[in-house]
Amino acid sequence: MRLFKKAQEAEIPTASMADIAFLLIIFFMVTAVFSATKGLDFALPKQESNPPNVESEEAVFIKVAPDGSLTVDCKPMELTGILDYLEPKLTRDAEKPVILYTDAYAPYQAMISVYDVLGRAETERGFKVRNISVPTQTEVAEYIDIFGYNPFESQCEG
Amino acid sequence: MRLSRQAQARALIPTASMADIAFLLIIFFMVTTVHELDRTSVNLPVAKIREEAEKGAAIVVLAKEELGGTASLVYKFSDGNEVSQVVSGPDDINLEASRATYVDPEKQFILKADGTVHYEKIDELLDAMRRGGVQRVLLLTAQRVEERSP
Numbered sequence: 001m002r003l004f005k006k007a008q009e010a011e012i013p014t015a016s017m018a019d020i021a022f023l024l025i026i027f028f029m030v031t032a033v034f035s036a037t038k039g040l041d042f043a044l045p046k047q048e049s050n051p052p053n054v055e056s057e058e059a060v061f062i063k064v065a066p067d068g069s070l071t072v073d074c075k076p077m078e079l080t081g082i083l084d085y086l087e088p089k090l091t092r093d094a095e096k097p098v099i100l101y102t103d104a105y106a107p108y109q110a111m112i113s114v115y116d117v118l119g120r121a122e123t124e125r126g127f128k129v130r131n132i133s134v135p136t137q138t139e140v141a142e143y144i145d146i147f148g149y150n151p152f153e154s155q156c157e158g
Numbered sequence: 159m160r161l162s163r164q165a166q167a168r169a170l171i172p173t174a175s176m177a178d179i180a181f182l183l184i185i186f187f188m189v190t191t192v193h194e195l196d197r198t199s200v201n202l203p204v205a206k207i208r209e210e211a212e213k214g215a216a217i218v219v220l221a222k223e224e225l226g227g228t229a230s231l232v233y234k235f236s237d238g239n240e241v242s243q244v245v246s247g248p249d250d251i252n253l254e255a256s257r258a259t260y261v262d263p264e265k266q267f268i269l270k271a272d273g274t275v276h277y278e279k280i281d282e283l284l285d286a287m288r289r290g291g292v293q294r295v296l297l298l299t300a301q302r303v304e305e306r307s308p
Binding site for chain 1: 188190191205210282293296298
């Protein structure tokens with residue numbers, strides 16, 4: 001009697017392939033995050049023993065109050081009015097410093113909003129605010145040591 | 159005449175392309191996934207102008223945390239290579255910034271701070287970084303969405 005042996009087919013088992021694939025998908029879906037790495041470029045001044053003294057009348061002085069309201073050269077102003085005010089001044093003198101003084105109790109968002117507007121001057125109006133000075137509390141304290149008062153707080157008095 | 163019964167068609171969901179789709183998705187997620195050095199949830203301030211941060215920039219985090227009805231501030235630092243760690247405050251940031259700028263004086267620092275904190279806290283951090291030799295800071299912001307007029 002002749003027996004017929006059925007030849008076995010060579011096969012790679014792929015039944016679990018989909019399981020592995022979906023496991024990997026779920027892993028990447030869970031670990032994936034939307035990266036947020038965009039913001040406003042901000043240059044900190046170098047530590048100098050003799051910082052340049054900017055005369056206040058030569059600069060535009062923007063103050064952010066604790067409630068987030070603004071005064072520009074001691075005049076109350078809306079955020080949208082800043083560029084209108086700066087345009088003629090900075091067109092005449094592109095290097096004119098703009099002092100952005102934020103009250104210690106003002107929200108960070110209020111300062112960012114002003115900084116954002118100053119940064120948009122070039123794209124929206126065609127002039128650039130090159131010289132933005134943001135005095136820190138340490139610098140303010142140094143001023144108080146020298147003059148005996150806070151020049152940024154008393155700027156608009158009298 | 160007796161007709162033989164026709165063989166019934168078996169109900170079958172075609173799954174041959176399942177693996178292709180799955181691997182396509184895997185490759186998509188592998189390519190798009192980034193390893194975030196800091197995943198702290200922060201209510202970022204919004205701005206229209208935004209610039210991309212450099213790769214390898216150090217990260218300074220100032221987040222608000224609500225614990226039992228009282229809000230407290232949490233400071234974190236990452237040198238750009240390792241995941242951010244909680245630090246005690248601006249003095250630690252100053253120390254870490256000094257270390258980072260000693261190695262690379264041009265290193266960019268990303269300030270990821272909550273938009274609702276008082277500016278004095280931001281000022282403290284900026285001052286601590288400045289004292290640590292930092293010159294380039296990126297104030298991390300979220301995209302301002304234009305409101306549509308009705």
